[in-house]
């Protein structure tokens with residue numbers, strides 16, 4: 001085996017024939033790993049890019065990277081999932097999702113760089129991977145079980161079969177391991193083909209967006225289990241160790257770093273982002289994805305809502321607190337239930353707010369225009385949460401309409417136009433829920449999402465929002481001036497480095513060429529370094545880092561340092577970004593074939609009509625910006641986007657990308673520049689090549 005971080009083989013599963021085969025990873029190494037490989041494999045295997053999400057010809061890829069299963073901090077445990085998703089509006093795009101935990105590491109130890117899923121099983125099936133052994137196993141007993149029950153049943157079966165996996169062998173690689181198999185599964189939401197269905201691994205690692213739970217369900221694929229006894233062979237272990245120590249010593253990449261409000265650093269004290277408060281007698285321990293120093297996920301002494309962090313924990317907190325004046329177990333039980341049913345919690349939370357607004361308007365409720373048995377007088381109580389979440393997972397009552405997504409449900413109810421004018425349906429891009437980093441303020445999030453295929457969920461630029469908010473909330477001085485912040489972060493935005501206006505979020509700058517450069521940098525950076533190399537979004541990029549002596553983070557030096565130590569490559573940071581541009585162009589070509597055109601690249605109407613008046617934390621949304629030529633932290637609230645301004649921004653963005661201004665499609669010149677002439681040929685044949 002080559003010592004370059006790759007296992008050398010990709011596992012191809014044909015669910016229709018119940019056979020597996022092997023793809024040589026070498027064919028796809030030029031794409032790095034993760035998303036790049038997934039897009040290239042999808043391009044090669046799916047002839048009709050307009051195939052329906054539930055068509056057996058839809059191909060799902062689950063890819064690791066050379067860094068998976070190694071000790072690269074916050075990059076070892078992620079898996080990239082791609083295919084035509086069940087979610088999205090008006091088109092269900094070729095899309096992506098991503099989950100953490102230990103599945104990627106086990107897959108590598110079993111000798112596989114990824115899994116490619118084709119076809120459809122005629123009956124429920126689960127896949128049992130033990131090193132080179134791949135079995136298609138009957139999942140009749142698992143169908144209908146929640147995500148935690150499913151994993152326990154699989155572990156129980158494997159223990160009963162006396163693999164001996166729990167016996168520690170006398171020698172290394174003796175075919176034994178202390179590890180339980182890593183299982184990724186769907187719950188009832190996916191089985192019932194709800195577009196809110198997601199993939200869950202262990203207690204709470206989820207691939208939430210995209211509707212891949214429903215895609216698994218459409219293929220009758222309940223779960224994939226993997227355990228391996230091999231290892232990841234890397235090029236230069238000493239260089240990797242030294243890079244790891246550098247990250248620890250100079251950039252705070254270790255547990256025990258001060259928690260916010262001291263602000264962003266690669267590592268900080270285990271501090272999961274929790275939107276509910278627990279009772280003091282329920283204690284918590286940190287849990288991390290493989291190889292991560294952050295431990296952003298909790299395990300609780302009562303076992304409820306384990307490994308849930310950030311948005312999953314906020315699925316019911318608003319209504320719980322409104323009802324009870326504080327958070328109760330209702331929030332925790334709701335969080336636990338969405339994980340067990342395998343539901344995309346972000347869409348569910350925004351969607352519940354929408355249903356509540358309709359109820360308050362006298363439109364939705366028992367016997368009303370939109371009839372449902374849901375009793376909104378009990379909203380905030382545990383009983384309502386259980387009733388609502390169960391209806392969504394089982395497609396009962398109003399859950400039948402919601403299974404198509406809240407935007408399609410609104411369209412079915414004849415409400416889409418009006419509710420997108422007022423903004424009570426807070427789904428601004430491609431039918432996906434507003435992430436909270438609202439496009440009217442943090443424009444790069446909205447622009448980046450609408451130029452992609454889903455809520456982009458890339459937090460690299462909003463670390464400063466939290467740093468400023470957290471310091472203000474703690475009554476401390478803001479730790480870095482807006483000007484110094486702009487100087488540090490834009491210095492890392494290759495190839496546009498040094499244009500500080502890229503992070504000027506004042507209203508006069510949000511349609512500028514500089515703002516186009518920011519989105520271009522971000523989409524290219526993330527397509528390779530985050531979604532292909534699989535550095536975790538919660539920790540990378542490391543732009544401004546308050547654990548570093550001069551506040552300058554590791555990004556730019558750090559990503560290639562680890563990558564090259566593992567692979568033996570000599571890749572530069574800029575070359576990684578350029579590879580990201582290549583992948584981004586391939587994705588855009590697929591979207592063009594699916595029906596993407598500049599004319600439909602629009603945010604929902606309320607983004608242009610309703611000024612945003614409140615942020616995630618109240619009446620202040622601090623962003624770097626210039627006022628009268630001086631850098632400061634502006635309050636970006638109070639504005640809506642200008643529709644003509646946004647169209648001008650699109651001109652600037654398409655020009656930077658080398659895409660056709662009229663259609664937004666890639667041009668031959670650009671595709672050839674990034675080494676994709678055959679993609680240009682295909683687009684030309686389909687009449688979708690930019691002029």
Ligand code: SF4
Pocket residue numbers: 074075077100101287288289292293294295296297536537538539
């Ligand atoms: S920061 Fe959190 S989600 Fe990211 S790798 Fe670490 S534990 Fe996993």
